[in-house]
Amino acid sequence: MTALVLLDHEGGQIRKAALSAVAAATKLGDVHVLVTGDAAVAQAAASIAGVGKVLHAADARYAHDLAEPLAALVASLAGGYDHIVAAAGAFGKNVLPRTAALLDVQPIPDVISIESADTFVRPIYAGNALATVRSSDAKKLLTIRSAAFDPAPAEGGSATIETLPGVDSPDVSRFEGVQLSTSDRPELESARVVVSGGRGMQSEEKFHTLDPLADVLGAALGASRAAVDSGFVPNECQVGQTGKIVAPDLYMAFGISGAIQHLAGMKDSRVIVAVNKDPDAPIFQVADYGVVGDLFEVVPQLVDALKK
Amino acid sequence: MKILVPVKRVVDYNIKPRVKADGSGVETAGVKMSMNPFDEIAVEEAVRLREKGAASEVVVVSVGVQQAQDTLRTAMAMGADRAILVLSDESPEPLAVAKVLKKLVEKEEPSLVILGKQAIDDDMNATGQMLAGFLGWGQGTFASKVELVDGRARVSREVDGGTEEVSLSLPAIITADLRLNEPRYASLPNIMKAKKKPLETVQAADLGVDMTPRLSVVSVAEPAERKAGIKLDSVAELVEKLRNEAKVI
Numbered sequence: 001m002t003a004l005v006l007l008d009h010e011g012g013q014i015r016k017a018a019l020s021a022v023a024a025a026t027k028l029g030d031v032h033v034l035v036t037g038d039a040a041v042a043q044a045a046a047s048i049a050g051v052g053k054v055l056h057a058a059d060a061r062y063a064h065d066l067a068e069p070l071a072a073l074v075a076s077l078a079g080g081y082d083h084i085v086a087a088a089g090a091f092g093k094n095v096l097p098r099t100a101a102l103l104d105v106q107p108i109p110d111v112i113s114i115e116s117a118d119t120f121v122r123p124i125y126a127g128n129a130l131a132t133v134r135s136s137d138a139k140k141l142l143t144i145r146s147a148a149f150d151p152a153p154a155e156g157g158s159a160t161i162e163t164l165p166g167v168d169s170p171d172v173s174r175f176e177g178v179q180l181s182t183s184d185r186p187e188l189e190s191a192r193v194v195v196s197g198g199r200g201m202q203s204e205e206k207f208h209t210l211d212p213l214a215d216v217l218g219a220a221l222g223a224s225r226a227a228v229d230s231g232f233v234p235n236e237c238q239v240g241q242t243g244k245i246v247a248p249d250l251y252m253a254f255g256i257s258g259a260i261q262h263l264a265g266m267k268d269s270r271v272i273v274a275v276n277k278d279p280d281a282p283i284f285q286v287a288d289y290g291v292v293g294d295l296f297e298v299v300p301q302l303v304d305a306l307k308k
Numbered sequence: 309m310k311i312l313v314p315v316k317r318v319v320d321y322n323i324k325p326r327v328k329a330d331g332s333g334v335e336t337a338g339v340k341m342s343m344n345p346f347d348e349i350a351v352e353e354a355v356r357l358r359e360k361g362a363a364s365e366v367v368v369v370s371v372g373v374q375q376a377q378d379t380l381r382t383a384m385a386m387g388a389d390r391a392i393l394v395l396s397d398e399s400p401e402p403l404a405v406a407k408v409l410k411k412l413v414e415k416e417e418p419s420l421v422i423l424g425k426q427a428i429d430d431d432m433n434a435t436g437q438m439l440a441g442f443l444g445w446g447q448g449t450f451a452s453k454v455e456l457v458d459g460r461a462r463v464s465r466e467v468d469g470g471t472e473e474v475s476l477s478l479p480a481i482i483t484a485d486l487r488l489n490e491p492r493y494a495s496l497p498n499i500m501k502a503k504k505k506p507l508e509t510v511q512a513a514d515l516g517v518d519m520t521p522r523l524s525v526v527s528v529a530e531p532a533e534r535k536a537g538i539k540l541d542s543v544a545e546l547v548e549k550l551r552n553e554a555k556v557i
């Protein structure tokens with residue numbers, strides 16, 4: 001059996017989450033990957049351990065990963081594959097279900113465990129239940145939760161590269177532009193430490209209280225929906241049911257109450273620390289270590305203690 | 309121009325879901341049900357476009373059990389003009405829902421379909437993309453802003469690294485993310501008015517759509533419960549624990 005992984009990349013870098021999708025796919029059989037963009041990305045993909053072949057969609061129509069042309073391309077390749085896999089991020093969730101419709105398949109999103117070639121475990125209800133589902137479709141289209149699969153090593157492979165011609169698709173969408181965050185911090189989904197702030201951070205300006213802490217820990221910055229909605233930080237920082245799903249070694253929540261939609265995105269972290277002035281905040285029910293107090297006092301003390 | 313908005317009846321987002329003792333699913337009997345929060349945002353966006361004069365009619369549709377008419381009435385109380393209930397089993401799969409919606413789109417001929425990005429029960433995040441695939445239309449998923457200009461829809465999309473802009477020819481599919489707008493509450497007079505708005509009921513089978521699920525549920529289980537840890541009195545203690553007990557720093 002062979003699986004095709006749709007490999008997403010950003011700024012010329014293959015996303016860590018995509019490497020997790022490769023790792024998951026190796027449990028299903030041989031792995032081929034599809035990459036868009038320039039040849040350097042295809043070269044990088046060929047070095048991923050476990051990848052047998054790279055299909056490079058070099059045509060300009062795929063340059064911005066628009067779902068309409070890409071789904072048509074993937075559907076045209078589907079004949080050779082039993083499984084089509086992508087990371088469960090914005091890219092995979094945009095392209096894969098559209099491809100599934102073209103193939104008359106019910107997709108299986110957010111897989112956290114592969115039980116067999118047709119049986120998968122996925123969280124439902126914001127992770128409050130885990131459903132084991134069996135697919136009767138001839139082909140299985142899945143997205144993979146990166147937190148549940150260690151990424152495949154980026155080096156060690158030596159796959160062949162095949163350049164694909166473009167495939168016809170309806171001309172209905174145009175890429176107009178993208179504003180990417182320009183942070184030097186690690187990628188949220190794969191960071192070893194995540195420092196997150198909620199409504200308790202009070203303002204965009206005061207959210208920066210967390211910067212020195214993230215600096216000493218080499219952490220990614222996360223946030224609750226309330227912090228994003230209030231404009232403290234951009235949307236790509238949101239952790240939760242409808243934001244990013246993270247499972248770092250250490251997750252630190254400051255001024256976050258712990259709504260189920262937030263817990264859905266971080267409760268599989270190895271160690272959770274919560275700092276909240278309300279001793280009854282639900283976040284303490286999942287925290288390994290809690291400190292009841294004012295975060296604006298606790299954070300500077302923490303930075304000092306960590307620097308020692 | 310007409311806008312179609314599919315809305316789903318789901319367990320209210322404030323309720324902590326409970327897995328049934330026999331592991332066959334999540335308990336919905338006797339549980340408070342509401343409109344999927346993302347669908348409230350979709351309805352709000354459609355109603356605002358009509359209020360601005362950019363659209364002439366907002367039609368809401370739900371695929372599900374008889375009680376989904378409450379959800380449709382709520383959508384009409386928010387300002388939708390009329391409703392269609394497609395009767396089927398509880399919580400059909402996105403593949404089947406998208407096929408039903410395709411039939412309705414062919415009949416109603418809307419210029420825009422605005423869905424929620426994700427239903428908070430099955431967390432599939434698939435129906436809008438699948439409908440777009442079936443119709444061959446453009447898709448603006450995870451939308452945080454929608455503008456109609458020169459016969460196209462310009463959509464800002466929340467993506468992993470930031471925000472992307474796409475422009476779609478109409479007709480098109482949009483899926484609403486959390487920050488697209490803040491949905492209004494239905495006022496009492498509008499709730500009364502909504503009772504008189506037209507609600508048409510059709511059987512899924514009469515639309516010629518095969519609703520047979522492709523995924524069978526083997527089991528549904530509670531995730532491993534996380535134990536509450538300890539509260540510490542000082543930052544020094546916290547740092548000591550993180551260094552020597554948890555060994556994460």
Ligand SMILES: Cc1cc2nc3c(=O)[nH]c(=O)nc-3n(C[C@H](O)[C@H](O)[C@H](O)COP(=O)(O)OP(=O)(O)OC[C@H]3O[C@@H](n4cnc5c(N)ncnc54)[C@H](O)[C@@H]3O)c2cc1C
Binds near residue numbers: 200227238
């Ligand atoms: C459909 C839907 C999807 C959602 N998806 C998500 C999601 O993906 N992610 C997400 O996070 N939420 C999501 N939510 C929202 C969620 O329900 C909560 O509203 C949100 O998580 C609350 O954010 P918060 O904890 O920052 O704010 P609040 O609940 O307001 O909590 C703020 C906390 O800060 C504490 N605090 C205040 N000041 C201080 C101080 N000086 N020091 C210490 N503590 C302080 C308070 O005691 C309080 O506990 C979703 C909701 C819906 C309906």
Ligand SMILES: Nc1ncnc2c1ncn2[C@@H]1O[C@H](COP(=O)(O)O)[C@@H](O)[C@H]1O
Binds near residue numbers: 314436
């Ligand atoms: N049974 C349904 N009836 C009406 N609309 C639905 C139904 N299921 C899904 N939808 C729409 O599709 C969106 C995404 O749902 P899902 O793909 O299940 O996560 C929802 O926000 C609704 O707008």
